[in-house]
Amino acid sequence: MINFLKGIIAGFGGIAPGLSGSVLLIIVGLYEKTLDALGSIFVNFKSKIKFLLPVVAGMVTGVLLFSKVLDFFLRNYEMPTRFCFLGLIVGTVPLFYGEVKKNGFSRKYYAVMALSAIVGTFLFTVNTNAFPQVTDPTLVQKIVLGVAVAGTAIVPGIDPAVLLSTLGLYELYVGALADFNLEILLPMIIGLAGGAVVISFAMTTLFKCFYTLTYSVIFGLFMSMIPNILNESCRFGVNVVSLISIVVMLMGFAVSYYLGDIQTNNKRIKKLFKKY
16 A cells, blocks of 8 residues: 555655655665566566565556646746746755765766766757657557557656657647547557556666766756746746745755655654754
């Protein structure tokens, strides 16, 4: 039951702009276990399935639950919603950076991060119209959508909204979820399942052989995507909407920063209260 609830939290990252299901899996402590289970699913198959079912079911539930909620808030309160997500994603940066530096980090990896950020900026910001928006997808495009969603769920920090928008698939994805369009969702699930196994195996191999290099590349891409959370509607002025946007951004930052290292932050809070 606990893993199912954690999966719901991670599922939120699969639909929200700026967030990533994999980063949320790191926060709730399930990322490495999930990656290993998917990447070697045919080894101890029953035990892997027993672990994966509640996590995957929770993620699917989270995506379906939050898709309509997110659609409502983006339609009616776009600027505060996007600033809230900005706060949430910036709050995960310390946790993510800690993962990069955890195993054999040296100064040369700063160059890797910078180069990855430059490449990511070109791919996801400068070159955003590389692919036209798909409105009448073929079977292959529906399956590719599933593979892309799997990639954003497994590779830490890759924003599904940004990647799918770049590929011209984001509106198709959100619309299919909101309308529960099985004609699109069923082929997507096939791509999602196959992509999850293949990408998980690849990521597991990369982390084992090139841990710091892999995380450095991903961190650079992650940083390049952050500006894409905001759009032309997110302009400050002397009004209530701007004030609310700042408040929810700070709240989002506080929540994700706190969840990023609950034990350490709980100790800090206890020490703070003891002083007073």
